[in-house]
Amino acid sequence: MTNKDPRFFLVREDILPEAIIKTAQAKELLSRGRATTVNEAVEKVGLSRSAFYKYKEGIFPFHQWSRGSIVTISLLLEHRSGVLSSILNNIAQVDGNVLTINQNVPLEGVAGVTVAIETAELRGDLEELVARLQNIDGVRRVELVGQS
Structure with a gap:
């Protein structure tokens, strides 16, 4: 080799x-x-x-390997005004570039949301971003579900 x-x-x-x-x-x-x-x-x-x-x-580090890729994050959010906006603002604050957002109709007070993010300019790593999103009021669950 x-x-x-x-x-x-x-x-x-x-x-x-x-x-x-x-x-x-x-x-x-x-x-x-x-x-x-x-x-x-x-x-x-x-x-x-x-x-x-x-x-x-x-x-x-594994997080550095993911630089420049597109990651998909799945979230379970409480159905309240401003929760999705907080998610998007937090992604923007670390220079993540949101490519797509898919939000399901809320059932029993919660909605599933999938966000695809381009990570080329991301400040920090994916683990930090996931932890940051998890700490937002109204976020019940955050999972990294895919990467390309």
Whole structure:
């Protein structure tokens, strides 16, 4: 296999070597501003600089893999004025681009809503967005149901 033809695998963290996990942790510190230099980041996680540079181009958090894709989120919302508007405002605040909205007729005070979002410019990651939407008053459930 050459670098021109990379293959990707989805692997559970608990089976990865410690150096790869620590590389991902160091990259996370750098991306979130919790470390300002590679030296500081690798020192915080207990990794050598050489190991960091060896693995840094090959390890990415799952949420980063989804950049630039279209995700579909399913929500169960209370049938009250402004709940859907709050959802859309929160998506816009993190630079998500809403492509489609499909809302079912409310039954027993709740309505199912499906929103397709383009994530190329998304600030933060999908897990943060889902948590943010879940915390909106009137939202009963949020699920990431698809990605393309």
